[in-house]
Amino acid sequence: MKMQSFTLLALFGVAAASFAWGQSPSGSASPAAAPAEQSPIPAYHTDIPPAQRRVFFGEMHLHTQMSFDAWTFGTRTTPDQAYKFGKGLPITVNGVTAQRAWPLDFMAVTDHSEFMGAIAQLNDPDSEFSKTETGQQIRAGGLRSFRVLAAQLHVKPTPTDLANAAKASHAWDVQMKATQDNYEPGKFTTLLAYEWTGSSPQGGNLHRNVFFSSDKAPPPFSSSDSNIAEDLWDYLDSVRARGIDAIAIPHNGNASGGAMYDWNTYRGNKPMDEAYVQRRAMEEPLTEIVQNKGQSDTVPELSPNDEFANFEIYDHLIAQPTKLSAAHGSYIREAFGRGLVIESKVGANPYKYGVVGASDFHNGLSASDENAFAGGAFGIDPKTMSPSAAVAKHTLTLGTPPLELDADAASSPEPVIPAANKDRPVRGTALENSGSGLTGLWAEENDRGAIFAALKRKETFATSGTRIRVRVFGGWGFEPKIIQDRDWVGRAYAEGVPMGSDLPAKPAEAHAPRFILQAAKDPDGANLDRIQIIKLWLDGGTYKEKIFDVALSGKRRIDRKTGKAAAVGNTVDLKNGTYRNTIGAAEFTTVWSDPEFDVTKPAVYYTRTLEIPTPRWSTLLAVRNGLPIPQGIPPTIQERAWTSPIWYTPVKTD
Amino acid sequence: MHFLLAGFLLFAGGLIYQSQTSLYRIVITPAHVAQLSRGYALQFGTPPDRATLEKLIERDVHDEILFRQGLALQLERNDDIVRRRIVQKTQFILQDLEAPAEPTQSQLQAYYAAHAARYRLPVRASFSHVYFSLQQGESAALARARSVLGNLGSGASRAPQLGDAFTDNYDFADYEPDQVTRVFGHTEFSQAVFSAPVGRWSGPVRSAYGWHLLYVSARQPPVQPPLASLRDRVRNDYLQDAQDTANGKAFENLAEKFAIIREDKAR
Numbered sequence: 025m026k027m028q029s030f031t032l033l034a035l036f037g038v039a040a041a042s043f044a045w046g047q048s049p050s051g052s053a054s055p056a057a058a059p060a061e062q063s064p065i066p067a068y069h070t071d072i073p074p075a076q077r078r079v080f081f082g083e084m085h086l087h088t089q090m091s092f093d094a095w096t097f098g099t100r101t102t103p104d105q106a107y108k109f110g111k112g113l114p115i116t117v118n119g120v121t122a123q124r125a126w127p128l129d130f131m132a133v134t135d136h137s138e139f140m141g142a143i144a145q146l147n148d149p150d151s152e153f154s155k156t157e158t159g160q161q162i163r164a165g166g167l168r169s170f171r172v173l174a175a176q177l178h179v180k181p182t183p184t185d186l187a188n189a190a191k192a193s194h195a196w197d198v199q200m201k202a203t204q205d206n207y208e209p210g211k212f213t214t215l216l217a218y219e220w221t222g223s224s225p226q227g228g229n230l231h232r233n234v235f236f237s238s239d240k241a242p243p244p245f246s247s248s249d250s251n252i253a254e255d256l257w258d259y260l261d262s263v264r265a266r267g268i269d270a271i272a273i274p275h276n277g278n279a280s281g282g283a284m285y286d287w288n289t290y291r292g293n294k295p296m297d298e299a300y301v302q303r304r305a306m307e308e309p310l311t312e313i314v315q316n317k318g319q320s321d322t323v324p325e326l327s328p329n330d331e332f333a334n335f336e337i338y339d340h341l342i343a344q345p346t347k348l349s350a351a352h353g354s355y356i357r358e359a360f361g362r363g364l365v366i367e368s369k370v371g372a373n374p375y376k377y378g379v380v381g382a383s384d385f386h387n388g389l390s391a392s393d394e395n396a397f398a399g400g401a402f403g404i405d406p407k408t409m410s411p412s413a414a415v416a417k418h419t420l421t422l423g424t425p426p427l428e429l430d431a432d433a434a435s436s437p438e439p440v441i442p443a444a445n446k447d448r449p450v451r452g453t454a455l456e457n458s459g460s461g462l463t464g465l466w467a468e469e470n471d472r473g474a475i476f477a478a479l480k481r482k483e484t485f486a487t488s489g490t491r492i493r494v495r496v497f498g499g500w501g502f503e504p505k506i507i508q509d510r511d512w513v514g515r516a517y518a519e520g521v522p523m524g525s526d527l528p529a530k531p532a533e534a535h536a537p538r539f540i541l542q543a544a545k546d547p548d549g550a551n552l553d554r555i556q557i558i559k560l561w562l563d564g565g566t567y568k569e570k571i572f573d574v575a576l577s578g579k580r581r582i583d584r585k586t587g588k589a590a591a592v593g594n595t596v597d598l599k600n601g602t603y604r605n606t607i608g609a610a611e612f613t614t615v616w617s618d619p620e621f622d623v624t625k626p627a628v629y630y631t632r633t634l635e636i637p638t639p640r641w642s643t644l645l646a647v648r649n650g651l652p653i654p655q656g657i658p659p660t661i662q663e664r665a666w667t668s669p670i671w672y673t674p675v676k677t678d
Numbered sequence: 679m680h681f682l683l684a685g686f687l688l689f690a691g692g693l694i695y696q697s698q699t700s701l702y703r704i705v706i707t708p709a710h711v712a713q714l715s716r717g718y719a720l721q722f723g724t725p726p727d728r729a730t731l732e733k734l735i736e737r738d739v740h741d742e743i744l745f746r747q748g749l750a751l752q753l754e755r756n757d758d759i760v761r762r763r764i765v766q767k768t769q770f771i772l773q774d775l776e777a778p779a780e781p782t783q784s785q786l787q788a789y790y791a792a793h794a795a796r797y798r799l800p801v802r803a804s805f806s807h808v809y810f811s812l813q814q815g816e817s818a819a820l821a822r823a824r825s826v827l828g829n830l831g832s833g834a835s836r837a838p839q840l841g842d843a844f845t846d847n848y849d850f851a852d853y854e855p856d857q858v859t860r861v862f863g864h865t866e867f868s869q870a871v872f873s874a875p876v877g878r879w880s881g882p883v884r885s886a887y888g889w890h891l892l893y894v895s896a897r898q899p900p901v902q903p904p905l906a907s908l909r910d911r912v913r914n915d916y917l918q919d920a921q922d923t924a925n926g927k928a929f930e931n932l933a934e935k936f937a938i939i940r941e942d943k944a945r
Contacts, residue, residue: 078847092759112856127856195766205914242721249721262722491860493845510838510848544845547863547886610812610887611845 063267065237068477072468074522075514077483079493080470082130082213083110083390084463085233085275085315085382090135090195091219094386101388103133103199107206107214110390117389122405125393126548130213130475133199133388134233137218137244196243203239209471214239220256220272222247228281228349229342230274230290232256232308237269237476253290257307269476273380275312277320279342282353284320285362285375301372310479313356313379313486313666314461316401317342321632321666322357330571331588332556332634332662336458336488337448345445345452360628360669361560361567367626367673368562378482378524378668379630381461381489392462392489394641394661399454416649419454420642450656459641462487464665466495466522482524485667490546492663494555494633496523498670500534504615507540516540523630524668529675536621537672541574543633543665544611551608553577553592553634553662557616561627574616577609577636594637596660601639601647608636623674630669634662701746704739714738772928778920781913789916790905796915797908799901803858803871804851808841808891810882823882823889830879835893845887852898862886872897 087094088106105115112127203214216236223230230253234244245259256272263270277284289296296304313321318338327333341347352358356377363375383390383403391403398404398411399419411419445451465484467474478484485494495513499520506512520540521527527537545552555575560567573582573589580589595604618629637660639647646653653659714734718726726734754760781789790797808826810819826840838848846861858868863886874880874894881891905912 092762126860242723243717245721259721262724266723507843510843512843542845544887547859547861547865613843613845 062265065264065267065269068473070468070474073514074468074517075511077466077468077478079464079466079495080129080213080475080478081491082128082132082463082465082475083382083392084132084215084217084235084273084380085134085219085312085384086110086132086388086390087135087219087384087386088133088388090133090198091386092136092138094135094388099387103135103202103388104205106133106388106390107131107202107212109388111206111208111212117387117409120405120408122389122408124389124391124405125396127212128390129470130215131390132215132217132233132235133202134217134219135195135199136221137246138221138248200240207239207472209469211470213470213472213475215472215475216241218244220245220247222251222253222256224281224283224290226281226283227341227344227347228283229276229279230283231276232272232274233312234260234270234272235476235479236263237472239472241268241270242266255291257303260307269480271310271480272308273310273312274308275315275320275382275384276317276342277311277354277356277359278318278323278338279340279349280354281341281347282350284354285356285359286353287362287366296366296370296374298370298372301366301370301374304374305372305376309376309378309482310380310484310668311356311359311377312382312461314381314458314488315384316458316460317384318456318458319461319488320354320356322355323351325351326355326358327569329569332632332664335661335664338456338458339448340451357558357560357569360630361569364560364562364567364626364628365565368565373671376671378479378484379486379666380463380479380484381486381666382463383460385460392460392487394459394489394639395644397457397459397641398645399457399641401457403460410648411645413649413651416645417651420646420651420654448656455642455654455657459489461489462491464491464493481522482668483522484524485665487665488661488663490549490635490663490665492546492549492552492633492635492665493542493544494631494665494667495542496631496667496670497521497540498523498525498527498537498629499540500528500531500537502538502540502615507542507613507615512540521670523670525670527670527672530623536618537629537670538615538617539574539629539670540613540615541631542611542613543575545609545635550603550635550638550663551577551605551610552612553608553636554589555612555614556632556634557629558632559618559620559627559629561622561625563625570620571632572616574631575609575612575614577612578607592634592636594660596637596639598639598643598653598659599647601644603636603638605636626674627672628669629672631665631667633665635664637662701750704742704746706735706739711735772925772932778917778924781916781920786909786912786916787905789919790908790912793915794902797903797912799903800854800856801872801898801900802852802854803894803897804853805871805892805894806836806838806849807844807867807893808837809844809848809887810889811842812888813842819889820882823891827879827881827891830891835895837891841891842888867892 086106087099088103089100090103091099101109101115101117105117109115109122109124110128110131112124114121114123116122199218200216203216206212207214216239218234220232220234222232232253234256242263245256249259250256253272260270260272274284283290286293287296288294289300311320313319314336319336321335322330322333323337323339324330324333339351340349356379359375359377363373366375367373383392385391385401385403387402389403389405391397391405393406395406396404398416404410450456463484463486465475465478467478467483497516497520499516501519502516506515509515516522530537539557541555541557543552543555554573554577557572557574558569559572560569576582576589577592580592582589593607595606597603612633618627621627640657640659640661642654642657643659645651711731715725715731718730718734748754808823810823810826812819823841826837830837830840836849838844850858850861853871855868855872858871859865862868865885867883867885867890870880870883870892871894874883874892876894876897879891879893882889883892884890
């Protein structure tokens, strides 16, 4: 009988011992110590003058099979394949050849860091995997152990070495290698990046993408390490202390439930003080304004006088179509205004954001053309990956059924709309997703140093997917004729500032700031409708918003009574899914002076350039498949570009 | 009686199991603490201080408790994320086994010859242009362009001041077709850059933005660069291809051990 219990204990012992312990090491909720070894971040230097900066278009947000959710969606595209697709090379996806319609200039794969594996398990002698029989055989090294291992795996053994075994055993190494292998300075820049997937206590989206200036970086700090953004910033500080620059870019404020651009801190929901605000602006110089899950500029509720605000709306928590995301605190335009208010109280502005755009697609295929999207979170090559008519029909009628649907509702002929969605029937369906966005930026060259420097100085703009080229300069002395000078760009840099900057100090004789605005249409796309300046300024304890049309195509003028210009018109043929460039302008260059400038009031100016109407992806998909154009969503859209703002701050006179 | 004794012993064994060797016993070893510390140091570049380390341990214990409870409930079964991690790990190990051998010079040459098109440099052109905007309409721009062309002597190879301000550069050096279309669109202009006569003004040609006069100063035909100048890139591609092939074979060898029964196709 004693024997029995020993056996029993022994069995339990084995069972207990076989439990894995501490799969992945964890970071800290609040790392206290400053890194011991400080090394400076090398400053970017170029001999090319700013006047020769060129525009580059890129993808700043994309998932591959390395992301846990993308894998679950069936994605098997690797980071390496994703970069190859982005630079225009053909790749094979699920057995078909896919090629991007036009190559990107730069790109970042931003897989979720959660479950990516924080440590190279084979590199660490104490990792649980290293302690297993298989791991030990690998670590023991040498040909013999590999033969043993190979036999275990039932594969034919071949000679190799330990270093090689350890090399690719780690997801972060895979990311770094793909970034290194696909970098072609002058032609295609890769940025090492990942996504930190934090959320508010109420389930609001507080996700951030993290970007590194180098193609090597420490293992990612994930939301499993900490769900609080301030802790992520501690990690960024520690990375910078090791000589690698790093920034975080928040995205999908629209789905944050009001938490993204709140008045208060993330940790503890406390009022911000000056040190906090300065730090936040440093850690997060940019924010993402448009992507597959809607735009985060503004909504009609916040900007009732903006007739173009009702654009690609996604106003609920992600994957929870009946949990509406509160508008206040969720949108960037309001954050620009709130930033002025906070600055008036604590002396610094936490929301001094430049803007970027991206796809956030989850199948490793970055695309932004309306015809390269057919619902979901996936880019396609329309030549080889267009969905079948049956799939298209499902996408365009029911879409992805909202979660609240009855179990059998998905097969019912009529969509069942949850009560909360009566005002917006497409909420939670595939129809509300967007053909996604792009980032444009102005840099001296297409290499990692120049691109990262452009991001840091916020000389960026975002588009809803087309290649509108926009640049904006602010200053005090630009005379209207400056733009007739062939070399006005050089003067604009010398005498003013590009977008993403503060206006220089106001000279005594100047009356109002002047802005040079230039927009050129997508060379293969639609003409432009107009350029607008969106101004927010501090007024008492709050902020005001106003939109100025500063360039209009055709012979339109602003109506003195309404302050608005007539719509540009519409050439879209809904039967064939086409449009004609017989209206609109190919380019605008103009100088604008603020007619309502008040020298005592802090202000922020950013621009929005609109294209003429073109068919939305849902219309193109319907036309391609001979289906009716879906209801509940506009059949056409006015694609657009938003630039990073220019700020005016009065000189303190105390 | 014996049964009772057996029952009691089983019960006692269970208690001991719970208190000493069980699922419910979590032992923090120095080696494990060292591992937590190392993981932190990798992320933050410095070892944790004492308070931080205690927090790390605390949270790790928290996770371990939930992890063990989850295992006891067999939550790892049919879990897509767990499955994915294991698939990836196995894949890594499988791939690591097959390190391809360095190619010999002749293997490299053969590979380069077989994939020559991949390394060919496309046609390139250097050119300057004068731009006429559509501000006053299509025909006005065209007429101005024609008139300027008549006045352009053979001397000047650039004359942006004779036209309007353009939204991009006036001079382009060594541009590939793809780079030209990115600026000017898939238009007549972009084609003309690679077909217009070299060394004199031509046009007007239409781009996405208006009318242009064009001066192509030089054009290089497509070039097949010597292998020596691309050695590293070709070697990387060779090794990558060899690795892919080896990985495919390793999987096939493994897959041979498995019988796949397609009940969905059975009648």
